[in-house]
Amino acid sequence: MMRRITSVVAATLFAAAIGIGAAGPATAKVTPPTANPHAIKTSPYVALGDSYSSAAGEAPFVATAPPTCSRSTLxxxxxxxxxxxxxxxxxxxxxxxxxxxxxxxxxxxxxxQLDAVTKHTRLVTMTIGGNDENVFVDSFFGCATISSSDIMGNPCEQKYGTTFTDEITTQTYPHLVAALTAVRQKAPVATVVILGYPHILPPVGELSCYPSMPIAMGDVPWLDHEENVLNAAVQRAAQRTGARYIDMSSSSVGHDACEPAGTRWIEPAVGPINAFPVHPNATGEAAMATQTLRQLHR
Known part of the structure; x- marks a missing residue:
């Protein structure tokens, strides 16, 4: 049974990685109760970033966007x-x-992506960094393919140790600084915003979650720590370059991929609904927008 689950995960994640995914019905958005659109200049607004920014796998998609980008209107x-x-x-x-x-x-x-940014741009938003050095794919996706060897242990941590967190610190962080610096140079008067990534996993392993997120119990806190290290690198890069960092850590607690549909902001590896595996659903995307507006207006 566990071997079958692992095979399903590997096939599903491969499909997501190459930009193929089945879309189900859209999830309802969440409207922020408090958001003052006049607190910052928002036009012209340019959105940059990766699959957490594009809402990969969420139908409906932007008709004019390249298919490889999986750019959602949600x-x-x-x-x-x-x-x-x-x-x-x-x-x-x-x-x-x-x-x-x-x-x-x-x-x-x-x-x-920088081609879209000009000296007239007044707002730039993004999530970026998770794909650098292939950290996201090799860790979260890679661990799903080897965890069946020791479900209660930490086979992925034993295999990789501090490899991913070291790469984040020594390589991803300077890449983030370079990217944010380039955005600032092209849009010197813009509010440049970079979001942290929402929690993908709970802080400890849950056996009940294994069928949908087949990560060994001991690897769950290890991966959660890795995500915290990445978010810390994003925050440091923002501080260094004068960008605004949006913290998603606190608000996303209890909305990870192990939670039921309707509560989770991140879809699981097995059986995702209208989103790529291990990516935000429409409710998660709306929550990211809400946190962006709330934290910018503080």
């Missing part, structure tokens, strides 16, 4: 634009994007 940038009503809104978010894709083409027909 992503948090579209929510922010709907609430703040900028006169100009450009969304170049793209699934699989790395910080290097700010500077060069990610795929045929996909321009460097």
């Amino acid at each position: 992503n948090y940038a579209h929510d922010i634009a709907a609430w703040t009503k900028p006169s100009s809104f450009t969304d170049v978010t793209c699934s699989g994007a790395k910080t290097s894709d700010f500077f060069s083409s990610q795929a045929p027909g996909v321009a460097p």
Whole structure:
């Protein structure tokens, strides 16, 4: 049974990685109870970033976007634009994007993301960094394929040790600084915003969650720590470059992929609903938009 689950996960995650996913019905959005759209200048607004920014796998999709980007009309940038009503809104978010894709083409027909940013831009939002050094794919996705060897143990941690957190600290962090610096240089008067990633997993392993998130019990806190290290690197890079960091850690507690549909903000590896595996659903995207507006207006 566990071997079958692992095989299903590997196939599903591979499909997500190459940009193929089945879409189900859209999840209802959440409207923020308090959001002052006049607290910051929001136009022209440019949305950059990776699959957490594009809302990968969430139908409906932006008809004019390259298919490889899996750019949804339910992503948090579209929510922010709907609430703040900028006169100009450009969304170049793209699934699989790395910080290097700010500077060069990610795929045929996909321009460097920085091309969308100009000196007139007044608001820029993004999530970025999780794909750098392939940390996200190799850890969260990779661990799902080896955990059946020791469900109660920590086979992934034993295999990789501090490899991923070391890469985040020594490589991803300077890449983030370079990307944010480049955004600032192109848009010197913009409010540049970078979001942290919401919690994907609970702080400790839960056997009841294993069928949908097949991560060994001992690897769950190890992966949660890795995500905390990544978010800390994102926050440091924001502070260093004068960008605004949006903390998703506190608000996303209790909304991880192990929670039931309707409560979770992140879809699980097995049986995701209208989102790529281990990615935010529409409710999660709306929550990211809500936190962005709330924290910017403090």
